[in-house]
Amino acid sequence: MFxxxxxxxxxxxxxxxxxxxxxxxxxxxxNSFFLECKTKELFNAMAKIVVTRDDNAMDYTxxxxxxxxxxxxTQTLEYIDAExxxxxxxxxxxxxxxxxxxxxxxxxxxGIRILGFNNDGTRSQTPVTRQRLDSSNLYSVGFPLxxxxxxxxxxxxxxxxxxxxxxxxxxxxxxxxxxxRTYDCLKxxxxxxxxxxxLHEEESGFIMIQLSLEAVERMLxxxxxESQEEVKQQQWKDNAPSMDTxxxxxxxxxxxxDIMSTARRWTNVLRFYLKYGxxxxxxxxxxxxxxxxxxxxxxxxxxxxxxxxxxxxxxxK
Numbered sequence: 001m002f003x004x005x006x007x008x009x010x011x012x013x014x015x016x017x018x019x020x021x022x023x024x025x026x027x028x029x030x031n032s033f034f035l036e037c038k039t040k041e042l043f044n045a046m047a048k049i050v051v052t053r054d055d056n057a058m059d060y061t062x063x064x065x066x067x068x069x070x071x072x073x074t075q076t077l078e079y080i081d082a083e084x085x086x087x088x089x090x091x092x093x094x095x096x097x098x099x100x101x102x103x104x105x106x107x108x109x110x111g112i113r114i115l116g117f118n119n120d121g122t123r124s125q126t127p128v129t130r131q132r133l134d135s136s137n138l139y140s141v142g143f144p145l146x147x148x149x150x151x152x153x154x155x156x157x158x159x160x161x162x163x164x165x166x167x168x169x170x171x172x173x174x175x176x177x178x179x180x181r182t183y184d185c186l187k188x189x190x191x192x193x194x195x196x197x198x199l200h201e202e203e204s205g206f207i208m209i210q211l212s213l214e215a216v217e218r219m220l221x222x223x224x225x226e227s228q229e230e231v232k233q234q235q236w237k238d239n240a241p242s243m244d245t246x247x248x249x250x251x252x253x254x255x256x257x258d259i260m261s262t263a264r265r266w267t268n269v270l271r272f273y274l275k276y277g278x279x280x281x282x283x284x285x286x287x288x289x290x291x292x293x294x295x296x297x298x299x300x301x302x303x304x305x306x307x308x309x310x311x312x313x314x315x316x317k
Contacts, residue, residue, distance in 0.1 A: 002042065006049045018050065019062050023069070034066055034073060043079035051087060060087040071141075074104045078145055082153040089154070094161035095168075105142035151185035159186055163193045167200045187222040194222050198231050205241040213271040236276045243273055243281060243288045253296020263309035266302050 010018040022034040037043040050063045067073055067088065077085070089097050154162065163186070186197070198219060200207050208216050220228050246269045270289060273281055289303040 003045050003049065006046060010049060015053075015062065019066070022046075022050075022066060032073075034069075035076065037076060037079065040079045040081065043076060044081045044084055047080070047084045051084070058087060060084075060091045064088055064091055068100050068104050071104050071107050074101060075141065075145065077101075078149050080149075085150065085153045089158060094154075094158050095165045098162055098165045101146070102142060105145075147185055154185075156188055159189060160193050162186075163189065163196055167196055184218075189222070191223055191227045194219065195227060195231060198223075199235055204245050206236060206239075208236075209240065209272045210246070210265050210268050212268055213275060216272065232276055237278045240273070240277065240281070243269065243277075243284070247288070247293065247302045249291075250294040251296075253298070259309055263306050267306050270302075270306070 006018060006022075009021055023032050025032050026036075034046075037046045047063055050066070051058050051060050053059050063084070067077060080088075151159070151162075186194070198206075198208055198216075204210075208219075220231065223231065247266060270285075273285065277285070290301045292299050292301055295305065
C-alpha cells in the first residue's frame with residue numbers, strides 16, 4: 001500500500017512533492033515517512049520509486065539528499081541493497097560519500113551517557129562531551145554499519161578509493177584509527193594499498209602503534225611475506241618515534257570516561273614496541289614506562305597507571 005501511494009503521488013503531483021512527503025514528520029512521533037522504511041524490501045522499493053525518472057533513467061540525487069539529511073536518516077543505509085548503494089557511490093564518488101557518512105553519523109544526538117569512576121572507585125555517570133559523543137557514535141553506530149552492511153558491496157576499486165580517503169590529510173577528524181577496525185573488509189586489497197594503511201602516519205607517528213596488537217598482526221597477514229618484512233624491519237623498527245611521544249611528561253588528568261581508554265592506548269603502545277621496537281627503544285623501555293610524569297595533580301608512571309586501571313577494568317568484566 002505504501003508503495004502504491006508513493007507511485008500515485010509521484011505520477012500525479014511530481015517528484016518534488018514525493019520528496020516533501022517522505023520528509024514529513026508523522027503526527028504521533030518525530031520520525032519522517034522516509035525513516036519508517038525499516039526493512040530491506042520497503043527501503044529499496046521506496047528507493048526505486050525515488051530514483052526512477054519519467055524516462056526510466058536513474059537519478060540518485062534525491063535519494064542521496066534523503067539519506068544524508070541527518071544522522072538518523074543515514075542509518076537507513078542498513079537496509080540498502082547493492083544496486084542502490086552503487087548508485088549513491090557513483091553519483092559523487094567514494095571520497096565524498098565516505099566523508100559525508102562519517103560527518104553525519106558523528107552528529108547523531110544519541111543521548112549516550114558513559115559509565116566512569118569517582119575518586120573513591122564508585123561508579124558515576126558522566127555526561128558525554130561533544131568529542132566523546134562523536135567517537136561513541138562512530139564506534140557504536142557508524143563503523144558497524146560500514147563494516148556489516150556497506151563495505152561488502154564496494155568493488156575492489158572503491159575499497160582502494162576508501163583507503164585513499166581515510167588516509168587523506170583533508171579529513172577534518174582523524175577517523176583512521178577507528179576505520180582500521182574494518183581491516184577484514186579490506187583484505188582483498190593489493191600489497192601497496194595495505195602498506196598505505198599499515199604505514200600511515202599522523203602527528204605522533206605510525207597510527208598502528210596505538211592499535212591493539214591483535215589488529216596489527218592480523219592486518220600484517222594480508223601482506224605477502226616480503227612486504228611483511230619490509231613493513232616490520234625497514235619501516236616500523238627503523239622509523240617509529242620514541243615511546244615518549246605517546247606519554248608526555250605533563251598531561252591533564254583524563255576525565256572519568258577517558259581513564260580506561262587512556263590506559264588501553266598506553267597498553268597498545270607498549271605492546272607494539274615490545275614486539276616491533278628497535279634495540280635502542282627496547283633498551284629504553286623500562287626507563288620510559290617507569291619515568292614519573294605529571295598526570296593531573298599526581299606524579300606517577302605510565303606503568304602504574306596501566307596496572308591500576310586495566311586491573312579495575314578486568315574486575316568490572
